[in-house]
Amino acid sequence: MTREEITAFLTIVECGSISGAAQKLYIGQSTLSAQLKALEAELGCVLLRRKRGGKGVEVTVAGHNFELYAHRWLKLWEDTQKAVMETSPRSVHIVTSYTMSYIIPYVYLRLSDRTREATHFTFSSHHYNELYHILEHGEADLGFASSTRYSKEVRTIPLYREPNVILVGQRSDLAPELDPSVLNLNNEIYIPGDSDFIRWHTEYIGNPSDASVQAADFAFVENALRFADDWALVPATIATALTIKNPSLRFCTIKGENIYRTSRLLVRGTADQYGFIPEMLSRMHEFVTRLGAEWILEGY
Numbered sequence: 621m622t623r624e625e626i627t628a629f630l631t632i633v634e635c636g637s638i639s640g641a642a643q644k645l646y647i648g649q650s651t652l653s654a655q656l657k658a659l660e661a662e663l664g665c666v667l668l669r670r671k672r673g674g675k676g677v678e679v680t681v682a683g684h685n686f687e688l689y690a691h692r693w694l695k696l697w698e699d700t701q702k703a704v705m706e707t708s709p710r711s712v713h714i715v716t717s718y719t720m721s722y723i724i725p726y727v728y729l730r731l732s733d734r735t736r737e738a739t740h741f742t743f744s745s746h747h748y749n750e751l752y753h754i755l756e757h758g759e760a761d762l763g764f765a766s767s768t769r770y771s772k773e774v775r776t777i778p779l780y781r782e783p784n785v786i787l788v789g790q791r792s793d794l795a796p797e798l799d800p801s802v803l804n805l806n807n808e809i810y811i812p813g814d815s816d817f818i819r820w821h822t823e824y825i826g827n828p829s830d831a832s833v834q835a836a837d838f839a840f841v842e843n844a845l846r847f848a849d850d851w852a853l854v855p856a857t858i859a860t861a862l863t864i865k866n867p868s869l870r871f872c873t874i875k876g877e878n879i880y881r882t883s884r885l886l887v888r889g890t891a892d893q894y895g896f897i898p899e900m901l902s903r904m905h906e907f908v909t910r911l912g913a914e915w916i917l918e919g920y
Contacts, residue, residue, distance in 0.1 A: 624655055799875045
């Protein structure tokens with residue numbers, strides 16, 4: 621039984637439907653349904669049933685009995701967390717995927733001096749699957765990733781989306797706008813992505829395993845493109861930031877169907893416990909939209 625599962629149950633009861641609760645919690649309906657099923661499996665009873673016609677849900681007798689204890693459980697958890705926080709110095713470990721590790725330092729530097737003095741931040745970069753493992757085991761507090769997977773312990777909040785572009789160096793003769801089918805895998809510096817990205821890449825460019833090299837470090841990509849006729853498929857925000865930093869680089873847009881990357885905030889627990897989150901997201905909003913991303917977060 622997890623806090624996320626109990627929150628899912630109470631939110632569905634409050635909203636009267638899974639779709640409404642999913643919208644309020646900023647998670648997918650399938651994820652919410654999975655959390656509810658896991659809670660019911662652990663309790664050994666059905667808490668909610670879909671109404672006839674599929675519109676909304678109704679609370680079972682067991683669900684009504686559990687609701688009171690669910691509220692008490694959450695209150696105890698919040699009181700315990702508050703007590704621990706009041707007796708401990710504020711220290712926050714934030715993990716990022718390799719893709720977003722290029723963005724986070726710029727966001728951090730835009731935080732107010734007051735925020736940085738009040739909180740001791742620790743940042744580390746990992747593969748996105750590792751992020752979930754780290755957060756699930758309580759080894760970090762928050763995360764930022766542009767790829768996602770289901771987790772019972774980690775809440776995923778979409779922040780912004782952006783197209784991919786082709787980053788090249790001054791030696792490249794690729795057109796400013798191109799069909800991805802013309803790209804040569806022998807010249808690709810492949811940056812790993814999630815399953816949707818891999819499927820798109822395989823269909824429109826080719827099997828990623830045929831790329832000349834794989835890299836997750838954008839410092840490597842930046843330096844490699846300066847001296848070779850290679851290319852890398854990267855998010856628009858990072859491409860823009862890199863070309864501003866290094867005028868010898870440029871990027872090409874993609875004709876036809878593109879694959880968008882959605883960057884997300886990953887939270888173990890609730891974002892409300894971190895007072896700096898609104899400021900951090902505000903600074904991120906300002907930064908990434910200036911670089912070409914579409915901000916999609918409406919609240920958290």
